[in-house]
Amino acid sequence: MTQTLSAPPAKAVSKPAGRPRDGLSYSVYLIPSTVLFIGVILVPFVMNIGFSLTKWDGIGSPKWVGLDNYTKLLSDGAFWSSFAHNVALVIAMAIVPLLVGLVLASVLFDVIAKRFGPRTTAILRACIYLPQVLPFAVAGIVWAWILAPDNGALNAVLKAIGLKSLQEDWLGDPKLALYTVMGVLVWVQIGFPLVVFMAGLQRVDPSLYEAADIDGASWWRKFWYITIPQIRPEIYVVLLTCTVAAIKSFDKVFILTRGGPGGATNVPAYYSYQNFFEKTQVGYGAAIATVLTLIIVVVMAVLISRQNKAEEADS
Amino acid sequence: MSSISVKRGTSAAHRRTPGAWAVLLALAVLAVVMLLPFVIITFNAFKTPAEYSSHGPLSVPKGFYLQGIKDFWNRVDFGAKLVNSLIISGSVAVLAVILSVLNSYALGIGRIKGRVWILVLFLLANTMPQEVLVYPLYFLSKKVDLYDTRLSVIIIFTAIQTAFGTYLLSSVLSTFPREILEAARMDGAGRFRILWRVVVPISRPTLGVLFVFFFIWTWNEFFLPMIFLISNENQTVPVALGVLQGQKMMDATMTSASALLGIIPAVVFFLIFQRTLTRGITVGAVK
CATH class of the missing domain: 1.10.3720.10 (MetI-like)
Incomplete structure (x- = not known):
């Protein structure tokens, strides 16, 4: 009975005879999650692939169309531009925060903590980390209002300091909107790498730096030859989690721009939502979501294998 | 943390060179920029709509006007x-x-x-x-x-x-x-x-x-x-x-009031959990 319920794990321990001491009875602990995962993740995932092979408005009965939705995707300009925007979000949520976070973390750790004490360091770190704990729905409201064209705070500041000519419709101008969204995302994201890298720096052996000091190495040389190689595991963790999060972005776009103006900030996650619930083209939405999943899995596999190679090269 | 505080006592103050002060200043400016949106929101959440329309979003509120927050609270049954x-x-x-x-x-x-x-x-x-x-x-x-x-x-x-x-x-x-x-x-x-x-x-x-x-x-x-x-x-x-x-x-002051009500629980959790959180990120990072 337990064996049939916990199908995948039970298969994994298919030779209990060889290991009478362990094996079967531990896999009992996986049963509740197995049931939950089959219902909430596995079955819906397979159903979604099924939907993607049909034309369906969500109400009547789905009509089988084979791979039509996928071939339609290939020639859909809106789909391709949504992916280009996704690359911009990866830059704003992973690349820029990673680079800035590295410099900030080592400056805080090296200069501020050693000369101004841990309290000052903790306060500065908390200020920079704070946007991370806000629900983006809330941070988005704040920014949408600051960036509003008529009475927004940013335009009011520009007017107050005599730079009226720089006033813009930050989120409403198709040429600007994507850059504005990127700026907001950098503000949201930067605290995460900072905190992770600072934690990583604490396990670096201080004698490495002392030896470099004796050799008269400059701050940049120490940063490049000691700090970065030493916290490489953290750099990979940040790169992986931030990249995946950026590709999955939905709420940022939903709150700030709804993909607009004119699709200028649309991303695949939002595009699939539009097809599911606004255009009721369920089959097409499901195809977008499936491709999005595939891309995330590929990106993850590439990053993880690079990390493994780098670790092997090290040892 | 402990290793830092050990080193600190000896000669920390001596090493506060002008360069170090400049770095501190730059980071302080960054911290203020990070917090600025929160400050602006808090200012405007306590303004009357009339005060907002005559003085704009950047003025310091003249008093503690709570009606906007109360209105929003009741309207959405917060x-x-x-x-x-x-x-x-x-x-x-x-x-x-x-x-x-x-x-x-x-x-x-x-x-x-x-x-x-x-x-x-x-x-x-x-x-x-x-x-x-x-x-x-x-x-x-x-x-x-x-x-x-x-x-x-x-x-x-x-x-x-x-x-x-x-x-x-x-x-x-x-x-x-x-x-x-x-x-x-x-x-x-x-x-x-x-x-x-x-x-x-x-x-x-x-x-x-x-x-x-x-x-x-x-x-x-x-x-x-x-x-x-x-x-x-x-x-x-x-x-x-x-x-x-x-x-x-929503008008501008009510938007600010709603954002402030959304920020408060997050900041409260942040303060309660900060220690655990920092420790936890370390656990996650090292795997």
């Missing part, structure tokens, strides 16, 4: 939204910690065969975009009469958070000292007893960290709760605020 968010995030955090412990006991300590592949499956489940699950879940939840209930969201996020928790906790428990387990076994403790009386108490700090993560992540979720909680009385705080924002029905 107290009920807070309760919904607390119920959902709390239940998910408790259930997901329990399931993560059970899974990791089998994978990290039991080391059952095929554990690497099972972990890969959990990791995949965690990285999947929610869009790939949303329509089937929407369809199924209507079939089983769970659509537009808080329970549906609790079940879904318990699965999603458990996927991450299992991945993290399994690697933590795989380094659990074998001697302790062996000693408990000698004393005649069964598997469940060892889990409950030995593994759980010793891992309590990590479990606390997981609880905090799950709670805050679930609290901040927007997409699936927006799809699944359509009626007013079931909505969470982010969903209520996000949906109102989309309707563009």
Whole structure:
């Protein structure tokens, strides 16, 4: 009975005879999650692939169309531009925060903590980390209002300091909107790498730096030859989690721009939502979501294998 | 932290060169820029609409005008939204910690065969975009009469958070000292007893960290709760605020009031959990 319920794990321990001491009875602990995962993740995932092979408005009965939705995707300009925007979000949520976070973390750790004490360091770190704990729905409201064209705070500041000519419709101008969204995302994201890298720096052996000091190495040389190689595991963790999060972005776009103006900030996650619930083209939405999943899995596999190679090269 | 404070006492003040002060100043400016949006919101949440329209968004408020906040609170029944968010995030955090412990006991300590592949499956489940699950879940939840209930969201996020928790906790428990387990076994403790009386108490700090993560992540979720909680009385705080924002029905001061009400719980959690949180990020980073 337990064996049939916990199908995948039970298969994994298919030779209990060889290991009478362990094996079967531990896999009992996986049963509740197995049931939950089959219902909430596995079955819906397979159903979604099924939907993607049909034309369906969500109400009547789905009509089988084979791979039509996928071939339609290939020639859909809106789909391709949504992916280009996704690359911009990866830059704003992973690349820029990673680079800035590295410099900030080592400056805080090296200069501020050693000369101004841990309290000052903790306060500065908390200020920079704070946007991370806000629900983006809330941070988005704040920014949408600051960036509003008529009475927004940013335009009011520009007017107050005599730079009226720089006033813009930050989120409403198709040429600007994507850059504005990127700026907001950098503000949201930067605290995460900072905190992770600072934690990583604490396990670096201080004698490495002392030896470099004796050799008269400059701050940049120490940063490049000691700090970065030493916290490489953290750099990979940040790169992986931030990249995946950026590709999955939905709420940022939903709150700030709804993909607009004119699709200028649309991303695949939002595009699939539009097809599911606004255009009721369920089959097409499901195809977008499936491709999005595939891309995330590929990106993850590439990053993880690079990390493994780098670790092997090290040892 | 301790290693820093040890070094500090000796010559910290001597090394506060002009360069170091410049670095401190630059970081202080950055910190202010990071906080500026919060300050502007707080200013405008306490202004009367008349004061806002005559002095604009940047003036310091002349008094503590609370009517805007009260109006917004009553209009969206904010107290009920807070309760919904607390119920959902709390239940998910408790259930997901329990399931993560059970899974990791089998994978990290039991080391059952095929554990690497099972972990890969959990990791995949965690990285999947929610869009790939949303329509089937929407369809199924209507079939089983769970659509537009808080329970549906609790079940879904318990699965999603458990996927991450299992991945993290399994690697933590795989380094659990074998001697302790062996000693408990000698004393005649069964598997469940060892889990409950030995593994759980010793891992309590990590479990606390997981609880905090799950709670805050679930609290901040927007997409699936927006799809699944359509009626007013079931909505969470982010969903209520996000949906109102989309309707563009609020004036500037009420927008600020709503944002301030959304910020306050997050900052409160942040302050309560800060220690655990910083420690937890370390746990996650080192894997």
